[in-house]
Amino acid sequence: YKQIGDYDKAIGMYELFIKEYGSDAKLKETKNGDKKKGIEPNQKDYDERVKYLKQAYGDLADAYVLFFDYRRAAGTYDKMSNISHFDAPYKRTAAQNAVFLYANIGDRAKVESTKQRFFSMTPPPTSAERSELEWMIAHADVKEWDERSPDRGDNSAKRQTAISSMESYHRKWRADAQASKYTVQAAYYVAKMYRAGKDNSNYARWCTTTRKDFDTYKGVAGNNEKGRNKALGSLQADMAAECHFREVDEEIKKKFDYDSGFHRYKGVI
DSSP, rough: OTTTHHHHHHHHHHHHHHHHHHHHHHHHHHHHOBGGBBBBHHHHHHHHHHHHHHHHHHHHHHHHTTOOOOOHHHHHHHHHOOTTTTTTHHHHHHHHHHHHHHHTTHHHHHHHHHHHHHHHHSSSOHHHHHHHHHHHHHHHHHHOTTTTTSHHHHHHHHHHHHHHHHHHHHHHHHHHHEEEEEHHHHHHHHHHHHHHHTOOOEEEEHHHHHHHHHHHHHSSSSSSSSSSSSSTSSHHHHHHHHHHHHHHHHHHHTTTOOGTOOOOOOSSS
């Protein structure tokens, strides 16, 4: 059904499979046995059921995404992150996906609850994992702003919200070098949005911050298999380079351009 594009029926079959084959009661019975029913524990069958249940949940979430039902996809990932039969790495990935989808549909309450579950998982998330998750949440506000639209009304309000989210993220994570790949982006987007609002002083300040954060990122990024720093040629490098270029461009305009009052060459060539 999924392969022929009939997602409604595919979703129905996945849900039926999960309900009947992968119910919590059935999994516990298979793993621990049931003396009253004369059922012996069967670890092999349990492991197989968990494997196929994980696959079914993953395919169900994918089907919801393909069907553009992002809320139900988020709910599926949310449920996956809370199933005790699944291993920790699988639940962590599911929680991250749930947070990402909830953030993009603007469900703040679900974002917070799923984020807290992720933070409470064992083993505790590293600072790199925590910073990545919080970046996904903060970046959702940037996506709401349309840089091609006039800076007024609702779009201006969205820009201010995005600035606040990016500045808050930057304040929280700027001292953690492991989060520098995201603080570079946060600083860049703040600079970009101030520039859109014609706030040149704040724009210049955040562009300088972008370059400084990139230097930090370059210091922790490490080298690739060719011995070249991974930060070079990255998205973050583009952002820092753009800021540097704009600084140089502004200086040229200010000190040399005709439009700034500098005379053109006159006389015989």
